[in-house]
Amino acid sequence: MEFLSYLISGLSLGSVYAIIALGYTMVYGIAKMLNFAHGDVIMVGGYISYIALSKLGLPVWVSVLLAMAVCTLLGILIEGLAYKPLRAAPSLAVLITAIGVSYFLQNSALLIWGANVKSYQSVVNGTLKLFGNQLSISYVSILTILACVVIMVGLTVFTAKTKMGKAMRACSEDKGAAQLMGINVNKTISVTFAIGSALAAIAGVLLCSSYPTLVPTTGSMPGIKAFTAAVFGGIGSIPGAFLGGLLLGIIESFAKAYISTQLANTIVFAVLIVVLLVRPAGLLGKYVPEKV
Amino acid sequence: MKKFEKGKMVPVPSMAIIPERDMDSPPVLECIHLGIEFGGLKAVDDFNFVIGKTEIAGLIGPNGAGKTTVFNLLTKVYNPTHGSIMLDGIDTTGKTTVQVCKMGIARTFQNIRLFSNMTVEENVRVGLHNQVKYSTLSGVLRLPPYWKQEKVFHDRAMELLSIFDMQDMAGLYAGNLPYGAQRRLEIVRALATNPKLLLLDEPAAGMNPNETAELMENIVKIRDTFGIAVLLIEHDMKLVMGICEGICVLNFGKIIAKGTAEEIQSNPEVIKAYLGNNSMEG
Amino acid sequence: MSKLKKNASGFKLNHYLTYIVVTAAFLAVTFMNQGGILNKKMQGLLVPVCCYIIMALSLNLTVGIMGELSLGHAGFMSLGAFTGVVVSQSLVDTVPNEAVRLCISILFGAVIAAVAGFLIGLPVLRLRGDYLAIVTLAFGEIIMDIINCLIVGHDSKGVHIIFNFKGDKSVADLNLLEGGKAIIKGAQGAVGTKTISTFFAGFVMIMITLFIVQNFIRSRTGRAVIAIRDNRIAAESMGVNVMKYKMIAFVISTTLAGVAGVLYGLNFTGITAVKFNFNTSILVLVFVVLGGLGNMLGSIIAATVLYILPEALRQFSDYRMLIYAIVLILVMLATNNPQLKALLQKINPFNKKKEGGAVQ
Numbered sequence: 034m035e036f037l038s039y040l041i042s043g044l045s046l047g048s049v050y051a052i053i054a055l056g057y058t059m060v061y062g063i064a065k066m067l068n069f070a071h072g073d074v075i076m077v078g079g080y081i082s083y084i085a086l087s088k089l090g091l092p093v094w095v096s097v098l099l100a101m102a103v104c105t106l107l108g109i110l111i112e113g114l115a116y117k118p119l120r121a122a123p124s125l126a127v128l129i130t131a132i133g134v135s136y137f138l139q140n141s142a143l144l145i146w147g148a149n150v151k152s153y154q155s156v157v158n159g160t161l162k163l164f165g166n167q168l169s170i171s172y173v174s175i176l177t178i179l180a181c182v183v184i185m186v187g188l189t190v191f192t193a194k195t196k197m198g199k200a201m202r203a204c205s206e207d208k209g210a211a212q213l214m215g216i217n218v219n220k221t222i223s224v225t226f227a228i229g230s231a232l233a234a235i236a237g238v239l240l241c242s243s244y245p246t247l248v249p250t251t252g253s254m255p256g257i258k259a260f261t262a263a264v265f266g267g268i269g270s271i272p273g274a275f276l277g278g279l280l281l282g283i284i285e286s287f288a289k290a291y292i293s294t295q296l297a298n299t300i301v302f303a304v305l306i307v308v309l310l311v312r313p314a315g316l317l318g319k320y321v322p323e324k325v
Numbered sequence: 326m327k328k329f330e331k332g333k334m335v336p337v338p339s340m341a342i343i344p345e346r347d348m349d350s351p352p353v354l355e356c357i358h359l360g361i362e363f364g365g366l367k368a369v370d371d372f373n374f375v376i377g378k379t380e381i382a383g384l385i386g387p388n389g390a391g392k393t394t395v396f397n398l399l400t401k402v403y404n405p406t407h408g409s410i411m412l413d414g415i416d417t418t419g420k421t422t423v424q425v426c427k428m429g430i431a432r433t434f435q436n437i438r439l440f441s442n443m444t445v446e447e448n449v450r451v452g453l454h455n456q457v458k459y460s461t462l463s464g465v466l467r468l469p470p471y472w473k474q475e476k477v478f479h480d481r482a483m484e485l486l487s488i489f490d491m492q493d494m495a496g497l498y499a500g501n502l503p504y505g506a507q508r509r510l511e512i513v514r515a516l517a518t519n520p521k522l523l524l525l526d527e528p529a530a531g532m533n534p535n536e537t538a539e540l541m542e543n544i545v546k547i548r549d550t551f552g553i554a555v556l557l558i559e560h561d562m563k564l565v566m567g568i569c570e571g572i573c574v575l576n577f578g579k580i581i582a583k584g585t586a587e588e589i590q591s592n593p594e595v596i597k598a599y600l601g602n603n604s605m606e607g
Numbered sequence: 608m609s610k611l612k613k614n615a616s617g618f619k620l621n622h623y624l625t626y627i628v629v630t631a632a633f634l635a636v637t638f639m640n641q642g643g644i645l646n647k648k649m650q651g652l653l654v655p656v657c658c659y660i661i662m663a664l665s666l667n668l669t670v671g672i673m674g675e676l677s678l679g680h681a682g683f684m685s686l687g688a689f690t691g692v693v694v695s696q697s698l699v700d701t702v703p704n705e706a707v708r709l710c711i712s713i714l715f716g717a718v719i720a721a722v723a724g725f726l727i728g729l730p731v732l733r734l735r736g737d738y739l740a741i742v743t744l745a746f747g748e749i750i751m752d753i754i755n756c757l758i759v760g761h762d763s764k765g766v767h768i769i770f771n772f773k774g775d776k777s778v779a780d781l782n783l784l785e786g787g788k789a790i791i792k793g794a795q796g797a798v799g800t801k802t803i804s805t806f807f808a809g810f811v812m813i814m815i816t817l818f819i820v821q822n823f824i825r826s827r828t829g830r831a832v833i834a835i836r837d838n839r840i841a842a843e844s845m846g847v848n849v850m851k852y853k854m855i856a857f858v859i860s861t862t863l864a865g866v867a868g869v870l871y872g873l874n875f876t877g878i879t880a881v882k883f884n885f886n887t888s889i890l891v892l893v894f895v896v897l898g899g900l901g902n903m904l905g906s907i908i909a910a911t912v913l914y915i916l917p918e919a920l921r922q923f924s925d926y927r928m929l930i931y932a933i934v935l936i937l938v939m940l941a942t943n944n945p946q947l948k949a950l951l952q953k954i955n956p957f958n959k960k961k962e963g964g965a966v967q
Contacts, residue, residue: 293774295772
């Protein structure tokens with residue numbers, strides 16, 4: 034029973050990582066950049082929904098939609114102002130800019146909302162009791178796992194079937210060729226950022242519902258973990274991010290339960306290192322050797 | 326056009342031909358049933374070829390025939406799935422790129438691969454890496470071996486650059502050189518590794534007829550000065566027919582003809598491969 | 608073409624200029640300090656600035672010269688810092704002379720960081736690009752976690768170490784003899800350290816670091832490393848052993864990070880492992896990129912300015928990090944956006960001549 038409960042909490046945590054990792058991986062796939070500010074968009078999503086829920090007393094679905102709208106706008110703004118002018122710049126320059134954006138978001142949040150810990154009011158309450166109260170699962174966990182599966186399926190269908198999804202895949206293969214085929218590359222990248230940021234907002238709501246402490250640096254560690262998850266699964270691959278996120282969550286949950294709370298992160302990262310040594314492009318990533 | 330003195334080609338026991346003057350020494354390169362598959366596709370199949378010790382050999386064929394793949398197999402960028410490569414009588418199976426370089430194969434690249442943020446001289450110095458040595462510690466602490474060997478580096482680099490009269494360019498960044506000079510620098514850099522066999526991948530690409538003529542003279546000069554063998558891939562038939570002694574024609578990964586320039590020029594298979602089935606004129 | 612030649616010899620000038628600038632800056636600051644111009648806060652920044660300069664130089668070797676992105680460099684600084692603290696605190700009675708003790712500590716810190724660099728380099732350097740970056744990040748976090756679990760004490764019998772990975776041990780479990788003292792208390796970090804780092808020591812270590820890094824770059828080994836960065840396949844074809852030379856550069860880089868760590872650790876009475884987290888690695892990376900990849904003088908200036916800038920902005924209190932972030936973004940945009948760059952060149956009268964420098 035204990036095992037099952039750890040598995041479910043791992044799946045739930047992993048689902049949050051997966052949703053964030055999907056944003057990372059989509060942006061990486063298309064813009065070939067590590068968007069370090071992605072974790073901080075989660076934090077913004079958390080704050081917006083917190084204000085809508087606790088301060089304005091709006092219904093849950095309105096709050097979530099509001100958070101998604103704000104984050105989508107934020108994502109498009111960040112991309113347009115900070116990343117678009119650097120399309121041709123070396124990747125390290127873009128990385129540093131992303132770090133700058135991350136600092137900017139964290140410190141803006143600090144100024145606007147202060148350093149005090151906000152206790153987040155979960156979007157759903159209560160727990161599901163099974164097997165005569167031996168196993169209790171919070172509804173938030175169930176919601177998180179469901180949301181993750183829905184998003185994953187939705188994204189897969191979106192990239193496979195829709196015109197915009199196909200444009201995204203074309204841009205991530207070869208931007209020059211995509212442009213020649215009449216695809217508006219800039220618009221496609223903006224849409225990718227918008228989707229990634231909307232996902233980050235959902236991740237923010239779910240994350241804060243499970244771990245109800247909200248500070249300006251809330252997004253940093255989950256951001257790094259999700260980045261790890263994306264690489265773990267093979268960066269650029271949507272199923273890879275999903276799988277990587279879930280596995281990372283489960284490993285972390287088990288490591289905390291059975292080995293050591295202190296070393297949980299160490300174990301997660303150690304598994305990552307081992308996986309990358311065996312499969313240098315991650316679990317589902319394709320290893321492309323350099324052409325000579 | 327200048328006529329180049331070619332060696333008389335004679336058959337050797339392994340069904341191949343090499344220049345008569347190289348008869349007494351073992352061939353520098355012997356490919357035996359060499360082949361590689363990429364996921365079922367036979368990029369190079371049953372490649373048998375022998376190059377004499379001081380031969381200038383040519384590898385020609387239509388685009389996508391697998392010529393550069395042969396170079397990548399010889400330099401162990403790819404590991405062959407079939408067959409073996411003998412370099413100067415030694416089997417290179419299981420060796421790495423670095424090891425075959427030390428054994429005596431040097432190459433240039435079709436898409437120029439210079440160290441573009443380094444100067445011309447530094448590029449050549451990297452080529453001399455395994456010829457002139459001192460320890461990292463001597464380098465960091467500037468001990469006497471550093472000063473002594475850096476001078477050797479400089480002198481040898483300048484000597485090599487003088488082959489193409491490039492001494493004046495020694496201090497320029499390689500990435501800023503004109504195209505032709507970049508191709509020449511790649512050859513100098515390859516020569517710096519003291520090879521027995523020099524592989525040139527389309528050395529005349531992008532050159533005008535004058536530059537090509539000069540290049541031909543220089544390739545022959547290099548062979549004569551260093552006493553090494555040269556294997557070149559080239560689409561410029563004037564160059565190939567002008568200086569190559571043994572020529573091998575590749576199509577779809579298979580050898581369709583081998584022989585001297587005269588034999589190749591009159592081979593119906595070759596004409597078919599280049600011009601297609603229907604047209605026999607050209 | 609004459610313009611291009613100047614570029615190459617300009618590098619040589621830069622080489623000596625760096626030593627001169629560092630020495631001049633050291634002398635100037637020392638005089639200012641003696642003249643009482645520096646306030647207490649500024650004095651407190653002197654040694655950390657030196658540490659971050661060494662860190663920037665060291666990381667520049669990995670990122671600028673070797674061309675691989677490392678996101679866990681603070682981990683090696685951390686190893687150096689805690690090794691230094693343990694060695695120095697253990698030798699307080701045996702080696703009373705502070706300068707000698709500092710030298711011994713630096714030596715130990717350097718060796719530990721070098722060994723760690725070698726062991727971590729074995730798996731890391733096999734990977735490429737972003738995968739390499741994420742693994743260095745992972746190692747940085749692992750080092751932090753492990754040091755967070757360390758409890759170390761010293762008594763007349765020597766050094767005692769326990770590994771508190773379940774979170775149930777404390778200093779009492781060291782069973783120190785009477786007169787023994789705790790050096791590292793797990794997550795609380797090092798406590799009660801005798802601070803023996805000095806600005807002069809920092810200056811000397813910067814000069815040594817510069818000497819090592821600059822001479823390395825201009826040696827046979829350094830050329831091999833740069834060749835690998837510029838074109839790995841060509842370098843391999845020239846007989847350059849990629850793994851070997853990357854490893855040499857990486858180990859030198861981590862060793863120097865260890866040295867910076869020792870200086871840093873012995874500058875404060877207490878430090879925690881969390882100080883050397885991902886954000887610190889990123890901070891140093893920012894110094895390196897803004898200073899210019901492969902540009903050592905640039906790293907020094909960027910580290911100094913950017914480390915002092917947030918302190919200088921203290922009058923804006925809450926806004927200072929925000930300003931820092933905006934400055935960072937604007938500088939990256941201004942230096943990397945083609946339109947903005949062209950615009951800046953037009954405005955700047957000194958840059959006019961450069962435009963004619965195109966090569967035929």
